[in-house]
Amino acid sequence: MKKIMTVFLLTAGILCGCSGARFIFTGTPDHQTIELNASDGDYAESDDFSVGKDRTTVISADLSSGSLQIEFAEAAVIMTDPDSPEDVIIGNTVETVTVSGKEEKTVDLPEGSYAMLVTASGTVKGKIEIGFVKK
DSSP: OHHHHHHHHHHHHHHHHHTOOEEEEEEETTEEEEEEEEOTTOEEEOOOEEEOTTEEEEEEEEEEEEEEEEEEEEEEEEOOOTTSOOEEEEEEEEEEEEEESSOEEEEOOOSEEEEEEEEEEEEEEEEEEEEEEEO
16 A cells, blocks of 8 residues: 555656646635746636625735736636536636735726636746735
8 A cells, every 4th residue: 555655646746846837726705825836937827716896806925936927807607507517718807917025916806707817927936815805
């Protein structure tokens, strides 16, 4: 059993190391997080999420290097069948924000569904917290 687990962990480590960019998106209805270790020009898209009525979007960066451009794009969510995954169509960019270092920015996004389109500038390492707080 130990041998199988060792082979599995070694294989997982090699796959993670070869993938290059690493963007991990997690979230709840009131909060999104991006953990990243990416190189210049690396790009990723988040799953869809909703911004409620009368909410302000607060973006808090904690990056040790580089910067990250975040585009908040409209997301049309189409449910065809409850047993099938939803289809998400990415629309127009509503707001673009670039963060670096330890900074905080605030933007007002209209109520609706969104996806984040992120692009790294330089070697970007760290974490970005995005909260949707009542105005």
